[in-house]
Amino acid sequence: MAISRRRFLEFLSASLVVAPGVARALAGLSVLGGGEALAQSYDVLRQAPANVGPVIADPSQALNVFDFEPAAKQALPPAHYGYLATGIDGDATLRANREGFDKYRIRVRRLIDARRIDTSVTIFGETWASPIALAPVSSQGAFHPDAEAAVARAAKARGHQMILSTVGSTSIEEVIKERGAPVWFMLYPTDDWMVTEALVRRAEKAGAPAIVLTVDRQGGRNTETRFRERRLDTRTCTDCHTPGFKNEVSRKPMFDNLDVSTVTNLYGTGMDWGYVKRLRGLVRGRLVVKAS
Ligand SMILES: Cc1cc2nc3c(=O)[nH]c(=O)nc-3n(C[C@H](O)[C@H](O)[C@H](O)COP(=O)(O)O)c2cc1C
Secondary structure (H helix, E strand, C coil): HHHHHHHHHHHHHHCCCCCCHHHHHHHHHHHHHHHHHHHHHHHHHEEEEEEECCCCHHHCCCCCHHHHHHHHHHHHCCCHHHHCCCEECCCHHHHHHHHHHHHHCCCCCCCCCCCCCCCCEEEEEEEEECCCEEECCCCCHHHHCCCHHHHHHHHHHHCCCCCCCCCCCHHHHHHHHHHHHCEEEEEECCHHHHHHHHHHHHHHHHCCCEEEECCCCCCCCCHHHHHHHHHHHCHHHCCCCCHHHHHHCCCCHHHHCCCCCCCCCCCCCCHHHHHHHHHHHHHHCCCEEECC
């Protein structure tokens, strides 16, 4: 049996269909054996975060961004944590993203004057302190009352560009005020052109130099981790989240004073390249197409 298992694992290690991390984990099982090896290998399979210490009690204790994840889980209601943490289906792409990110290496140069390091980049004629910008994250009021305003202050402190979501909990005018400089606006186009146009015009009037069209929500999504966490929540979701599109966006200030009576979805399910062309005709500044 041991020989067959070794052969099977050798086959898997060489197989193109098994991700390298999984193959390594399985190979580890054959070499080490026993409960400890099994536990370690499962950690590899699960892409366990690096942190193993106690949950941080204050942001200043965080050694890296992943230290915030257990703190968020502890602090947030399960349904809101699930919304933040979920991937799609069984989270395979979420793990793949993390694994892909691990493969980036910083190219180290030696014997240069390290006192004068310049990480700046120029994007669309604007100089950023570093290539790091804040991706759009919707509904931040679900995580902290200061929502996107606090994030804008953080972006300002470190000179990062920030992209505000259509369904942010804070208006673009307030976010720009807090950041002290224009931010980009991420557009969920809706299926009513009048609404789309109004969203774009408002963002541009506020000063957004770029409109970011998200194109990866067209087909819906199956957020299993979110559904699982929601089951753990003892509160009744509909106490706050009244069903129906109008109610869904009623707490999203970008929709203030807009007639959304004909909108059935945010995500532009019918969008194609013709739509992008039409939008290109509408947007005065830069138009960016985003798919994560
Ligand atoms: C809670 C949450 C809300 C998000 N909301 C939006 C959104 O409104 N619009 C959008 O284009 N992307 C949204 N995203 C996707 C992110 O902008 C980003 O593309 C994705 O999280 C992948 O980047 P990451 O690997 O750094 O998390 C959201 C992600 C999370 C976790």
